[in-house]
Amino acid sequence: MNGNLITKEQFDALYQNCLDFVFLMEKVSDEYHYVYINRAAEDVFDESPIDKSLSACLETEVVEMIVKYYNDSIEKQQLLQYRDFYLFSDTKRTNETTVTPIFYGRKQYILAVTKEISQQKVMEEKNLFLQSLFDMKMDPTIVLANDLTFFDGNPKFEQYFNCKIEDWKGRMFFDFQLVSPEDHESFAEHLQDALNGRGHPSVLYTHKKADGIESQFLVSFSPITTNNQVVAIYIQWLELTKNIQLKEDLRQVNHMLNSYKGALNSAANICITDKNGVIKFVNERYAQSSQYSADELIGNSTKILNSRTQPSSFYEEMWKTLLNGQIWRGEICNHSKYGNRYWMDTTIVPIFSDNGEIESFLSVCFDVSDKKIMMTNLRNIEKTFRLITENTNDLIVITNDDGIIIYVSPNHINRLGFEKDELLGRFYFDMMSDDSKELLKSEFSSTLLEEGDVQIDLQIKTKNGETFWAETYLTAVKDAERDEVFQYVSVAREITHRKKREDQLRFMAYHDSLTLLPNRRYLIMEFTKLVKEAIALNYAITLLYIDGDDFKKVNDDYGHDVGDDFIRNFGLALVASVRDLDIVSRIGGDEFIVVLTNMSNDQYIRKQQVKNTIKRIQQTLKDGWTINEQHFSPTSSIGIASFPENGHSIEDLLDKADEALYIAKKTKGKNSYHFSS
Numbered sequence: 001m002n003g004n005l006i007t008k009e010q011f012d013a014l015y016q017n018c019l020d021f022v023f024l025m026e027k028v029s030d031e032y033h034y035v036y037i038n039r040a041a042e043d044v045f046d047e048s049p050i051d052k053s054l055s056a057c058l059e060t061e062v063v064e065m066i067v068k069y070y071n072d073s074i075e076k077q078q079l080l081q082y083r084d085f086y087l088f089s090d091t092k093r094t095n096e097t098t099v100t101p102i103f104y105g106r107k108q109y110i111l112a113v114t115k116e117i118s119q120q121k122v123m124e125e126k127n128l129f130l131q132s133l134f135d136m137k138m139d140p141t142i143v144l145a146n147d148l149t150f151f152d153g154n155p156k157f158e159q160y161f162n163c164k165i166e167d168w169k170g171r172m173f174f175d176f177q178l179v180s181p182e183d184h185e186s187f188a189e190h191l192q193d194a195l196n197g198r199g200h201p202s203v204l205y206t207h208k209k210a211d212g213i214e215s216q217f218l219v220s221f222s223p224i225t226t227n228n229q230v231v232a233i234y235i236q237w238l239e240l241t242k243n244i245q246l247k248e249d250l251r252q253v254n255h256m257l258n259s260y261k262g263a264l265n266s267a268a269n270i271c272i273t274d275k276n277g278v279i280k281f282v283n284e285r286y287a288q289s290s291q292y293s294a295d296e297l298i299g300n301s302t303k304i305l306n307s308r309t310q311p312s313s314f315y316e317e318m319w320k321t322l323l324n325g326q327i328w329r330g331e332i333c334n335h336s337k338y339g340n341r342y343w344m345d346t347t348i349v350p351i352f353s354d355n356g357e358i359e360s361f362l363s364v365c366f367d368v369s370d371k372k373i374m375m376t377n378l379r380n381i382e383k384t385f386r387l388i389t390e391n392t393n394d395l396i397v398i399t400n401d402d403g404i405i406i407y408v409s410p411n412h413i414n415r416l417g418f419e420k421d422e423l424l425g426r427f428y429f430d431m432m433s434d435d436s437k438e439l440l441k442s443e444f445s446s447t448l449l450e451e452g453d454v455q456i457d458l459q460i461k462t463k464n465g466e467t468f469w470a471e472t473y474l475t476a477v478k479d480a481e482r483d484e485v486f487q488y489v490s491v492a493r494e495i496t497h498r499k500k501r502e503d504q505l506r507f508m509a510y511h512d513s514l515t516l517l518p519n520r521r522y523l524i525m526e527f528t529k530l531v532k533e534a535i536a537l538n539y540a541i542t543l544l545y546i547d548g549d550d551f552k553k554v555n556d557d558y559g560h561d562v563g564d565d566f567i568r569n570f571g572l573a574l575v576a577s578v579r580d581l582d583i584v585s586r587i588g589g590d591e592f593i594v595v596l597t598n599m600s601n602d603q604y605i606r607k608q609q610v611k612n613t614i615k616r617i618q619q620t621l622k623d624g625w626t627i628n629e630q631h632f633s634p635t636s637s638i639g640i641a642s643f644p645e646n647g648h649s650i651e652d653l654l655d656k657a658d659e660a661l662y663i664a665k666k667t668k669g670k671n672s673y674h675f676s677s
Contacts, residue, residue: 005024005102005107005109006036011024011036012036014401014402015038016039017039018038018040019040020040020114021038021041021044021095021112021113021115022037022038022040022111022114023036023041023111023112023114024036024037024109024110024112025070025109025112026107026109027070027107027109028053031053031054032053032066033051033052034049034050034052034053034054034057035109036050037049037050041114045057065082069082069097069099070099073100073101073110077103078101078421078424079100079404079424080099081096081098081099082097083095083096083097083117094116094117095114095117096114096115096117097112097113097115098113098114099111099112100112100113100402100404100425111402139156139236140153140154140157140159140160140161140236140237141154141234141236142157142165142234143224143232143234143235144173144191144232144233145231145232146195146231148172148173148174148191148233149169149170149173150165150168150169150170150171150173150176151232152169153165160209160210160237160239161176161178161207161209162210174188178207179205179207180206180207183205186203187205190219190221191221191233193221194221194223194233196230197230197326198223198324198326199324199325199327200220200221201325201356202218202219203218203219203221204217204218205219207237215240216239216240217239217240218237218238218240220238221234222235222236223326223327224329225321225329226330228317228330234327265284265285266285268365269282269283269289269344269363269365269366269367270285270365271283271286271302272362272363273302273361273363274361275323275358275359275360275361276301277302277303277319277361278300278302279298279299279300279301280298282294282297289334289342289344289365290305290336291337291340292304292337305334305336306334306335307333307341309333309341310332318348322350322358325350327347327348327350328346328347328348329346329348330346331344331345331346331368332346341369342367343367343368343372344365344367345365345368346363347363347364349361349364394409394411394493395408395411395460395470395491395492395494396409396490396491397412397423397431399487399488399490400486400487401484401485401487401488403427403428403429403488404426404427405423405424405426405428406487408423415462416431416461416462416463417462417463417464418462422463428488428490429441430461431461432458432460432461433458433459433467435459436459439458440456440458443456443474454474455471455472455473456472456474457469457471457472457495458470458472460492468494468496469495469496470492470493470495471492471495472490472491472492472493473490475489475491476488510522510525512585512586514564514567514568514586515568515571515586517571517584517592518585518586519586519587520588520593522585523583523585523587523650527649530595530597533597537598538601539597539599539600540600540606540642540643541596541597541599541643542595542606542609542610542640542642542643543593543596543640543641543643543653544593544594544595544596544610544638544640544657545591545593545639545640545641545654545661546574546591546594546636546637546661547590547636547637547638547661548590548591548634548636549634549635549636549637549671550635550670551566551590551634558627558628562628562630566627566632566634567590569625569627569632570590570592571584571586573617573620573621573625574592574594574620577616577617577620578594578613578616578617581597581598582594582596582597583595583597593657594613594617596609599642607675610640610675614638614673617636617638618635618636618671621633621634621636635671636671637673638664638674639656639658639659639663639664639676640657640673640674640675641654641657641660641676657676660673660675
């Protein structure tokens with residue numbers, strides 16, 4: 001990779017200590033070749049893959065999958081992620097890979113970062129398992145949102161009533177016209193009862209099935225609650241058919257339950273109590289979470305696990321719901337045998353006897369202790385972050401440790417003209433002007449990585465190519481476990497107007513307000529630099545101290561306004577008479593200083609150069625100018641001093657030139673000049 005995107009040393013500096021697998025790949029024709037890999041990724045290979053193709057190092061089916069994602073990333077020119085595992089597989093180590101396309105000249109690269117996400121696989125398997133229970137239910141079943149719109153439904157509902165749930169999601173239930181007009185009011189009342197937290201286990205209705213035949217159904221309405229609020233309604237239809245059909249349904253249900261019994265025990269904590277809360281059965285997972293044995297739990301009330309974290313009113317409301325025959329759903333904080341508190345996401349289902357009385361309760365629980373803590377913190381952080389980013393004029397950017405943008409605040413759209421997706425996946429440096437980009441790179445290496453934060457003024461580029469100044473605060477965010485930077489946060493505030501004011505103030509500080517020419521302060525500031533350049537390049541500097549003749553008469557005869565115009569034109573005449581590399585300044589009244597740079601070190605030659613310049617000045621002044629139809633052709637007196645013969649500081653040269661000016665006026669009169677000795 002001679003002269004290419006990044007050197008091996010740079011790659012190692014960035015990724016060698018990264019625990020994730022990092023691969024830099026180059027696209028060559030239709031293949032991808034390994035350019036660099038980090039130390040963690042070396043364990044994947046029996047021998048070094050560097051400069052080899054994917055197909056030479058991996059199995060064909062793996063290569064086909066990887067190449068597909070790599071090609072998609074390059075074609076779409078955007079970052080993407082993929083996972084290389086299947087749910088319910090025997091794979092123990094599961095990974096998620098982030099693919100970033102990089103274009104350098106005519107070459108195309110892929111930066112792939114693979115991290116392990118085994119826990120994510122477990123959670124998705126659980127969610128998929130619960131969804132499969134819903135989909136495999138033998139009776140028509142739907143879930144309505146609390147606004148009575150379709151949220152979901154199982155295949156049996158679609159089969160029975162000729163309804164594609166996907167087509168009806170978000171639409172009102174009664175628009176489906178399943179319920180006959182005469183039953184509409186009754187059905188609506190049961191739905192309202194469910195919304196109020198009161199379910200109905202069985203209500204008889206007649207519906208027309210997909211084949212056009214009417215049939216009777218027992219319909220149950222169950223509220224689904226979260227944090228004691230009804231968020232949805234679970235509705236199930238049980239068709240009343242002949243006994244043989246009922247037996248077949250029971251056989252299928254029994255087979256289904258047996259098939260999932262093992263999976264349910266491994267996925268959730270299961271507890272069965274009698275109607276008084278006395279434990280009759282717990283599975284192994286439930287016992288492990290409580291740190292009691294099954295024998296210690298069975299026969300005891302569930303109060304043995306009460307952590308007293310939640311108020312008595314919480315349990316009173318739960319039992320009120322259950323004893324009314326309704327399903328209860330919520331999070332319970334339990335107390336283990338050894339005093340540890342743990343949170344369970346719990347669904348409790350009343351189980352009825354043949355005569356319709358509650359005889360027991362089935363609890364299905366998932367341990368969400370870590371998740372609850374994490375989600376509470378995340379919600380608080382996210383809420384605060386959203387309030388800040390959506391209600392501030394600051395431009396907020398978050399990048400990964402490579403400087404690739406992973407978040408931008410909404411106001412980037414209005415201020416920069418970019419859509420959010422146009423910035424995500426790009427390098428943060430791409431938002432800067434070239435000068436700011438170099439400055440920021442320098443600050444990254446010298447300050448940010450050492451001190452953790454930096455304040456810097458940067459020029460930000462908009463989509464149409466314009467730039468504006470922003471005061472930017474950059475912070476390196478470290479991983480709490482590895483103590484390594486994994487993100488950078490940039491908070492920028494536009495300061496274009498402030499910059500303009502600063503430039504204006506800076507200009508006025510070093511320039512004459514009447515002529516806008518440099519002033520004495522500017523000469524003092526610049527002279528040290530001019531001397532260094534003169535010494536380095538072996539040339540001299542000559543200073544002309546110029547005083548306009550009879551300026552007071554102009555003010556007396558024509559007034560101060562004309563006098564001001566006269567001074568401005570005088571300065572313009574001097575500027576027109578010298579080179580661009582020379583400096584013309586006004587130091588007060590009708591006194592001007594001309595600094596001639598790049599002058600010969602040979603005094604004779606330099607004297608001729610100065611005389612030629614003075615002739616041009618005198619001729620330009622003689623040509624003069626017109627103010628209010630009055631023509632002026634002024635003259636001037638000039639004192640001359642040079643570095644290094646007459647002094648090494650600006651003060652010395654000004655004194656010498658002033659003395660020479662005095663001599664010129666006294667001995668030679670107007671329109672004269674004199675060289676300092």
